[in-house]
Amino acid sequence: MPNIMDQEAIIHFPILIGDIGGTNARFAILVDAYAQPKEFPILATADFETIEEAIQTCVLDKTSVQPRSAIFAIAGPVDGDETPLTNCPWVVRPKQMMRDFFLEDVIVLNDFEAQALAAASLDDEHRHRIGGGEIDSNASRVVLGPGTGLGVAGLVYSNHNWIPVPGEGGHIDLGPRTERDFAIFPHIEAIEGRISAEQVLCGSGMVNLYRAVCKADEIKPAYKAPHEITAAGLEGADPVAAETLSLFATYLGRVAGDLALVFMARGGVFLSGGIAQKIVPVLERPEFRAAFEDKAPHSALLKSIPTNVITHPLAALFGLASFARTPIRFGVATEGRRWRA
Structure with a gap:
């Protein structure tokens, strides 16, 4: 009973x-x-x-x-x-x-609690591996997904249960590191004096980033929508759009690496949503994993943590x-x- x-x-x-x-x-x-x-x-x-x-x-x-x-x-x-x-x-x-x-x-x-529930259950058929590392099947995981906004959730394994940890991690600060970043960041639209990850790592954020690159180089923007920037960048038809995608992948890698450290996510980091699925060829280039792993003094730890793109078309419903x-x-x-x- x-x-x-x-x-x-x-x-x-x-x-x-x-x-x-x-x-x-x-x-x-x-x-x-x-x-x-x-x-x-x-x-x-x-x-x-x-x-x-x-x-x-x-x-x-x-x-x-x-x-x-x-x-x-x-x-x-x-x-x-x-x-x-x-x-x-x-x-x-x-x-x-x-x-x-x-x-x-x-x-x-x-919604990202549901994505975390999916990350506990999805098999290899619905995961596209980016880079190295092996999933520890009973270790914490992280899900983040650039879409309309930037969703984030953790997933902790304890007492034989998967425990999703929802939050508003997409609103953490994002700052410049390289010389190129310092040229671009002054042109990214700030909210009350700060730039959050979501202001760059979402659909409208991609447009925000693209316009900032254009302003830094004194170029008139040619595109107004994220799908236009993505298409032009993937085709290599427009160098500014291509750089925007490269920077997008770099900044996504930095944020993903930070969250992996927060949750000690030896079970993996999972990228969800349509944007991640569309830019897989960009994420497979060195920039994403290099930014993800560049977390001294813990670079060796990050190299051991796998990153995956969730490819299930209805992952949240699955979760x-x-x-x-x-x-x-x-x-x-x-x-x-x-x-x-």
């Missing part, structure tokens, strides 16, 4: 799972612990006024399955009965969702599904983040 802790961990199927970012939202329904998630088309958050409208229109109106529970991963810190998303006007209101959708149970996690199937395997703290009828 299950004990009280087992009962507390139970999440009743069918379960609606959702990865809700600043730009896009992804939903699926997990019918039972053995079924593959039934996925629904990715939707743009800007197309819907509220999350409730999006769920009703794009999920519940498209299936006969009535979820009993829901687990959402949102782009921002979870804060009480009404949680606004960081880069999107949606507000997550679990109590209202329970009334509107007849749910018995709603859990709200941070949520893993948690939904076997919640007792994960030390997810749900106090203040779980609502039950």
Whole structure:
């Protein structure tokens, strides 16, 4: 007979799972612990006024399955009965969702907490190795992903459980080191006098960095969007775009190395999100790993830590599904983040 802790961990199927970012939202329904998630088309958050409208229109109106529970991963810190998303006007209101959708149970996690849950479960098929090092299967891990913002989470293994550690690590300071950095950094837009990692290592940050390189070299910018800079840089058609990608990889390596030290991440550092997947050829060049490992007096330690790009197209949903199937395997703290009828 299950004990009280087992009962507390139970999440009743069918379960609606959702990865809700600043730009896009992804939903699926997990019918039972053995079924593959039934996925629904990715939707743009800007197309819907509220999350409730999006769920009703794009999920519940498209299936006969009535979820009993829901687990959402949102782009921002979870804060009480009404949680606004960081880069999107949606507000997550679990109590209202329970009334509107007849749910018995709603859990709200941070989006990179879900990425961390995925990092505990993904196999080699969905990991692209960058550089050397070997994964210690029971050691701490770090996930970071440049996207609409820069998401960061840790993953700690303790007492046979994987414990995700969400945070706002994307807002740590980023500063210049080389002569070229000192020429470029004065032109990077600062917020209240500081430059955070997210101001460079995200979609809009890539544009910010590109414009700074242009200003440093007194060149008129030719591109306005990150996908344009990425395409031109990968093709080698534009030297400024190519340098922007090179610097982006360097700064991403520096931040990834710092976080690896913070978490002693012998289990590996995992890069998630669409930007990382698109610039794999740049990350495979020497700059990323060189910056990652350049952490004297601990360079030897960093050389032993592997870095991987997560290639699963729906990694956060995969992580949520893993948690939904076997919640007792994960030390997810749900106090203040779980609502039950």
